[in-house]
Amino acid sequence: MHNKVDSLPVRSNPSTRPISRHHSANNIVHRVKESLTTRVSKLICAIFLSLLLCLGIITFILWISLRPHRPRVHIRGFSISGLSRPDGFETSHISFKITAHNPNQNVGIYYDSMEGSVYYKEKRIGSTKLTNPFYQDPKNTSWVDGALRRPAMAVTKDRWMEMERDRNQGKIVFRLEVRSVIRFKVYTWHSKSHKMYANCYIEIGWDGMLLSGTKDKKCPVYFT
Numbered sequence: 001m002h003n004k005v006d007s008l009p010v011r012s013n014p015s016t017r018p019i020s021r022h023h024s025a026n027n028i029v030h031r032v033k034e035s036l037t038t039r040v041s042k043l044i045c046a047i048f049l050s051l052l053l054c055l056g057i058i059t060f061i062l063w064i065s066l067r068p069h070r071p072r073v074h075i076r077g078f079s080i081s082g083l084s085r086p087d088g089f090e091t092s093h094i095s096f097k098i099t100a101h102n103p104n105q106n107v108g109i110y111y112d113s114m115e116g117s118v119y120y121k122e123k124r125i126g127s128t129k130l131t132n133p134f135y136q137d138p139k140n141t142s143w144v145d146g147a148l149r150r151p152a153m154a155v156t157k158d159r160w161m162e163m164e165r166d167r168n169q170g171k172i173v174f175r176l177e178v179r180s181v182i183r184f185k186v187y188t189w190h191s192k193s194h195k196m197y198a199n200c201y202i203e204i205g206w207d208g209m210l211l212s213g214t215k216d217k218k219c220p221v222y223f224t
Contacts, residue, residue: 069104070222071100071136072101072218073100073198073218074217075200075202075219077096077210078094078095078209078210079096079209079210081093081094083163083172086164088160091150092160093147094118095145097145098143098144098176098178098200099143100136100144101140101141101142102137102139105138108136108186109135110182110183111131111133111136111182113129114129114131115178116128117176118153120162120173120174123159125148126153127148127152128147130144130145172204173203173204174202175200176202178198181194181195182194195223195224196222196223197224199220200214202214
């Protein structure tokens with residue numbers, strides 16, 4: 001006699017159920033969209049960064065080429081008369097020559113004013129206006145002459161005797177200060193006014209003429 005075994009119900013595992021084709025297609029489409037969005041975002045970022053880099057390089061090149069450089073001033077000549085006479089201070093005069101060079105490639109310079117003062121042992125002995133306002137083209141050199149006579153030049157007898165003592169020791173040292181008000185021009189743009197100072201240290205020999213050691217010497221230039 002055989003026992004009859006009752007069959008037990010079997011529950012299917014949900015994880016083993018076949019995935020529907022519609023659900024699988026949606027996942028694929030979603031992943032493709034995400035991938036395309038990521039690629040497009042990366043491409044836009046790369047283009048933006050490339051443009052930013054190019055703009056930075058162009059700005060740097062323009063800044064280098066258009067950044068104004070200060071003028072270069074050199075002393076070309078300097079003389080003082082009457083050194084051999086004890087009363088020479090009464091009729092003595094000073095004459096000098098300088099050059100102002102514009103080193104800029106694309107920047108012009110307006111000189112609104114220019115004055116020169118001569119100092120002996122840091123005491124001013126005279127000042128004079130050097131030139132009328134003028135415009136200087138790029139890569140151009142301007143010659144400027146100056147002269148000091150009475151009453152613009154005031155040297156006392158005691159100061160003159162000091163100069164004679166220095167002369168007998170081999171040289172007299174003067175300082176020529178050139179003060180200018182300048183503006184830079186870049187195409188149609190004009191800068192604000194700048195006060196420029198150039199200090200030329202000068203050595204005069206026995207004959208009252210500029211010694212070769214300081215002739216054509218570059219004068220330090222600074223702005224205030």
